[in-house]
Amino acid sequence: MSKLASTAELENLRRALLDKRDPGEPCITICSGTGCHAYGCEKVADAFRKEIIKKKLSRKVKLRTTGCHGFCERGPLVVIYPKKIFYQRVKIEDVSEIISETIIKENLVERLLYVDPNTKEKIIYEDDVPFYKKQQRLIFGNNGVIDPTCIEDYLMAGGYRALAKILNGISPETVIDTVKNANLRGRGGGGFPAGVKWESCRKAKGDVRYVICNADEGDPGAYMDRSLLEGNPHSVLEGMIIGAYAIGSNQGYVYVRNEYPLAVHNLTIAIKQAERYGLLGTNILGSDFAFKVKIGRGGGAFVCGESSALMASLEGSVGEPRAKHIHTVESGLWDKPTNLNNVETWANVPLIINKGAGWYNQIGTEGSKGTKIFSLVGKVNNTGLVEVPMGITLREVIYDIGGGIPGGRKFKAVQTGGPSGGCIPEQYLDLPVDFDRLSEVGSMMGSGGMIVMDERNCMVDVAKYFLNFLKDESCGKCTSCREGTERMHEILVDITEGRGKDLDIELLEELGEVVAETSLCALGGTAPNPVLSTIRYFREEYETHIKDKRCPAGVCKELTRYVVDRENCVGCGRCKVVCPSQAITGKKKKPHKINQKKCVKCGACFENCKFNAVKIA
Amino acid sequence: MNSKEVNLILNKYKRDQSSIIAILQDIQEQERYLPREVLEYVAQRLDIPLSKIYYLSTFYKAFSLEPRGKHIINVCLGTACHVRGAARLVDRLESDLGISAGGTTADLTFSLETVNCLGACALGPVMVIDGEYFGQMTPEQVDDLLKKYRKKPNKMKVSTKSAKGRKALKVTAVKGTKKVKKRKKKIRV
Numbered sequence: 001m002s003k004l005a006s007t008a009e010l011e012n013l014r015r016a017l018l019d020k021r022d023p024g025e026p027c028i029t030i031c032s033g034t035g036c037h038a039y040g041c042e043k044v045a046d047a048f049r050k051e052i053i054k055k056k057l058s059r060k061v062k063l064r065t066t067g068c069h070g071f072c073e074r075g076p077l078v079v080i081y082p083k084k085i086f087y088q089r090v091k092i093e094d095v096s097e098i099i100s101e102t103i104i105k106e107n108l109v110e111r112l113l114y115v116d117p118n119t120k121e122k123i124i125y126e127d128d129v130p131f132y133k134k135q136q137r138l139i140f141g142n143n144g145v146i147d148p149t150c151i152e153d154y155l156m157a158g159g160y161r162a163l164a165k166i167l168n169g170i171s172p173e174t175v176i177d178t179v180k181n182a183n184l185r186g187r188g189g190g191g192f193p194a195g196v197k198w199e200s201c202r203k204a205k206g207d208v209r210y211v212i213c214n215a216d217e218g219d220p221g222a223y224m225d226r227s228l229l230e231g232n233p234h235s236v237l238e239g240m241i242i243g244a245y246a247i248g249s250n251q252g253y254v255y256v257r258n259e260y261p262l263a264v265h266n267l268t269i270a271i272k273q274a275e276r277y278g279l280l281g282t283n284i285l286g287s288d289f290a291f292k293v294k295i296g297r298g299g300g301a302f303v304c305g306e307s308s309a310l311m312a313s314l315e316g317s318v319g320e321p322r323a324k325h326i327h328t329v330e331s332g333l334w335d336k337p338t339n340l341n342n343v344e345t346w347a348n349v350p351l352i353i354n355k356g357a358g359w360y361n362q363i364g365t366e367g368s369k370g371t372k373i374f375s376l377v378g379k380v381n382n383t384g385l386v387e388v389p390m391g392i393t394l395r396e397v398i399y400d401i402g403g404g405i406p407g408g409r410k411f412k413a414v415q416t417g418g419p420s421g422g423c424i425p426e427q428y429l430d431l432p433v434d435f436d437r438l439s440e441v442g443s444m445m446g447s448g449g450m451i452v453m454d455e456r457n458c459m460v461d462v463a464k465y466f467l468n469f470l471k472d473e474s475c476g477k478c479t480s481c482r483e484g485t486e487r488m489h490e491i492l493v494d495i496t497e498g499r500g501k502d503l504d505i506e507l508l509e510e511l512g513e514v515v516a517e518t519s520l521c522a523l524g525g526t527a528p529n530p531v532l533s534t535i536r537y538f539r540e541e542y543e544t545h546i547k548d549k550r551c552p553a554g555v556c557k558e559l560t561r562y563v564v565d566r567e568n569c570v571g572c573g574r575c576k577v578v579c580p581s582q583a584i585t586g587k588k589k590k591p592h593k594i595n596q597k598k599c600v601k602c603g604a605c606f607e608n609c610k611f612n613a614v615k616i617a
Numbered sequence: 618m619n620s621k622e623v624n625l626i627l628n629k630y631k632r633d634q635s636s637i638i639a640i641l642q643d644i645q646e647q648e649r650y651l652p653r654e655v656l657e658y659v660a661q662r663l664d665i666p667l668s669k670i671y672y673l674s675t676f677y678k679a680f681s682l683e684p685r686g687k688h689i690i691n692v693c694l695g696t697a698c699h700v701r702g703a704a705r706l707v708d709r710l711e712s713d714l715g716i717s718a719g720g721t722t723a724d725l726t727f728s729l730e731t732v733n734c735l736g737a738c739a740l741g742p743v744m745v746i747d748g749e750y751f752g753q754m755t756p757e758q759v760d761d762l763l764k765k766y767r768k769k770p771n772k773m774k775v776s777t778k779s780a781k782g783r784k785a786l787k788v789t790a791v792k793g794t795k796k797v798k799k800r801k802k803k804i805r806v
Binding site for chain 1: 634635636637638639641642672673676677678679680694695696697699700701702705708709712732733734735736737738739740741743748750751752755756757
């Protein structure tokens with residue numbers, strides 16, 4: 001591996017790599033995203049490795065561990081190229097059969113195929129799985145194809161072509177214009193036009209400029225940045241290099257969450273590989289443009305996702321936001337002009353440069369162009385990461401891609417935008433998802449978390465959950481945020497524990513307004529959203545908690561009492577077995593009884609009863 | 618941790634004051650917490666007021682100033698895990714271990730911690746023990762899992778170099794309840 005001295009050399013290398021690869025050669029790809037890791041994909045990959053050697057197939061079949069494929073619900077996922085045969089929930093025991101049947105004899109292992117729950121049809125190929133069908137995987141698609149620790153894979157998938165294109169004589173101003181014309185909006189939550197930001201940073205006074213990739217993905221319930229950085233780190237790096245060229249920066253930083261060790265690991269390797277090929281460092285691809293990237297690790301503070309706090313943290317201080325009368329594009333990291341964008345925003349850049357602003361503008365809605373990756377999680381059948389064009393409806397995402405709500409339960413709400421967002425009720429399921437429409441209904445795009453809730457989720461509890469999160473994560477600089485979130489949380493605790501009073505709802509609304517208006521940064525500015533949006537759409541539920549001292553969903557422990565319905569109980573004894581506090585008594589085949597004094601309200605009996613005999617009183 | 622080991626970390630970051638967070642992370646990775654003596658030494662070598670280091674290590678959640686257990690249990694409290702009942706998982710762990718979240722058992726075997734989101738939302742509720750992920754956990758599974766770890770010596774690096782320290786750890790690994798003698802780590806400056 002030697003440094004590439006020109007863009008032509010890069011193309012030659014790419015061609016040489018592609019010539020060496022036989023497109024018809026079988027290749028087993030195994031998803032090794034965090035989800036599949038937890039399911040034990042590493043052991044499956046090892047088993048494949050051993051089996052391939054045992055059957056002496058090393059020359060005939062390739063094995064590749066890739067980034068996250070997105071369909072985390074069904075992991076560990078195995079896709080066999082070139083036909084893209086899709087096997088799900090693959091265990092070590094299945095490995096030898098896959099090799100002997102699918103690889104050698106070209107037969108299918110039917111029990112590992114995905115079965116469409118609606119049509120009961122077995123699906124053979126990855127592209128035919130309903131979960132993937134409605135997606136438009138422009139940014140995320142390569143995750144399943146390339147090994148993130150192998151730059152050659154990225155090159156073969158067309159990587160660094162956009163960088164070569166701009167270094168072949170496109171001026172920085174033209175690059176900025178392209179990004180502006182593409183109407184790329186920041187994917188981190190704010191939705192600010194990236195091109196405009198770049199231009200202001202380029203025009204800001206100063207000799208040194210910095211470029212930052214914000215990978216401090218703090219929103220609970222969102223993990224697309226993690227999967228992108230883990231699964232395709234070069235796409236993010238390429239975007240940053242192009243951005244640095246356009247802005248006129250020679251130093252970049254990637255600020256990664258402390259909780260994402262695999263992302264740090266893969267990114268470190270990617271940076272080293274790019275440096276060795278001369279795609280990072282001085283004289284990039286023989287030009288006189290130089291750019292280096294360093295990794296900064298976060299310390300587990302949510303507020304560090306805010307730009308000025310993140311920069312303070314990179315400088316080695318506590319991450320407290322500052323007032324932004326002067327924008328960070330003019331005075332950011334070490335008081336130098338700094339341009340910060342989120343992981344997904346950077347990953348969009350090579351695509352825009354390669355395909356052009358006109359092409360990019362065809363995807364999406366009037367105000368929001370391109371695709372967006374969402375982490376579709378919570379009470380939904382197909383949890384995972386989905387990339388969809390802006391403007392798709394919530395119903396399509398939750399029902400067509402997500403496969404609806406498990407257990408035939410009723411949809412209640414979907415929470416978007418993380419702690420700054422809100423809960424959207426059933427009546428808005430046909431809402432097209434884009435930056436502006438989500439704000440209109442009191443929520444926001446945020447970084448792309450989409451948490452589905454069903455009838456067994458209590459909305460007051462959800463509001464309490466977010467306020468608890470925000471009061472802990474408030475950095476404490478602004479009194480209204482520090483004290484306001486604390487007081488709002490106290491009120492919510494009171495409501496959920498049976499001490500709710502009349503006018504509590506009105507007090508929450510008033511406090512929320514003050515906190516939002518008098519806090520410096522977006523954390524405080526949007527902190528009341530989870531409360532205000534749940535009050536807006538689920539006021540009755542608050543009132544039931546306050547007036548009737550009852551939690552209809554059975555989540556708030558103090559307001560819940562489990563009882564056995566004598567008519568439904570068959571006396572199977574299952575609840576007795578799972579009860580951790582021995583609160584359930586009863587003879588076999590006779591209705592059981594719950595001793596309320598002993599009951600710790602863990603809900604184990606309720607969850608485990610198959611005869612619907614345990615009820616919430 | 619002796620001064621040589623600390624210097625190794627400091628040199629890795631070229632004794633750069635702005636790398637202080639990364640330095641503290643490396644120390645914590647080895648020691649599982651930030652011992653006072655080490656912090657005093659770092660403050661002196663980097664010429665940073667100890668008060669600032671204290672400010673940093675209490676601001677960022679990743680740091681602990683108290684010794685932590687041999688096995689670190691991290692329960693994800695992200696929204697996705699929350700709506701699937703992560704709070705019940707914490708309740709069960711708290712009652713089984715006899716400590717509240719954020720605490721360490723008296724025998725220094727387990728530390729129970731919570732995290733805002735691990736980014737493994739499809740597996741919710743998720744918990745991580747010593748870096749190993751356990752997805753779709755139910756409170757009923759907690760008992761068996763803890764039993765396994767009570768017997769298991771931890772995978773993480775144990776910094777004690779002395780044979781004495783190692784012996785003490787072995788004893789807890791088997792018996793699970795005996796108190797570990799507090800290992801004294803002194804830094805020669």
